[in-house]
Amino acid sequence: MMNIVILQWGLFSFMVGLVLSLPLAAVHYQKNPLLRKTFTNPKKLKSAHIDYFMQALSAGLVYLIGICMDMEFPKYIALPLIYGIIMNPTILLLxxxxxxxxxxxxxxxxFLRATSPLLLLFGWFAIAVLFLPTYLIIVLIIVIIVGGAVLWSQQVQKKNTVHM
Incomplete structure (x- = not known):
């Protein structure tokens, strides 16, 4: 049941992305003054448009994983994913x-900025822990550690150049 609900919300996300193509075209190509007052940051509108499509794709991927593994996702995975599928692009739209x-x-x-990315990340990590083999989980952890080290070194370097 939850797999179907994830897929339904993915379809909803896809449809919102399609609907957003109309104001996006009006803002970018027609330079519509009313919509330009409503959407003051066209880059974020474009990002939201694309992100709704990306989240729909991710919902389809989750559905396929469920089918391939012959498993129904538990609510503690499905609900955070559904929330993130809709609310992450909504942040960009806002x-x-x-x-x-x-x-x-x-x-x-x-509130959305504080909750949506974390819940989406939790859902995907829960799926990764459930389905990835141990060696890929280890590789994922290594990638995260290396990425964190690069970000940390950039922060340290930035602080050192500011204080000079």
């Missing part, structure tokens, strides 16, 4: 508008 600057929409935006 950033494309001026609505995130104050009031209730600002609170909603900050």
């Amino acid at each position: 950033e494309a508008t001026p609505f995130i600057r104050s009031g209730w929409s600002r609170f909603t935006y900050m």
Whole structure:
């Protein structure tokens, strides 16, 4: 049941991405003044458009993993994935508008930024732990450690150049 729900939300994400192609075209190509006031950051609108498609693709991948492994995903994996599939691109969509600057929409935006990426990451890591062989989990951990070390060294280098 949860695999089908993930797939349904993936289709919803795909459809939102399609719908966003209309204001995206109006902002980029037609230079529509009304939509340019609504979507003040066209780059974020384009990113949201693409991210809705990417999240739909990821939902399809999760569905295929479930079919191939002949397994129904538990709710503790499916629900964070569904939340992230929809809310991660929604963060970008909100950033494309001026609505995130104050009031209730600002609170909603900050809440989504704090929760959505973490829940999506949790869902994918849970899938990785369930299905990846041990050697690939070890390789993944090594990649994460190396990436973290590179980021840390860049931060240290940046701090040292600022203090000079």
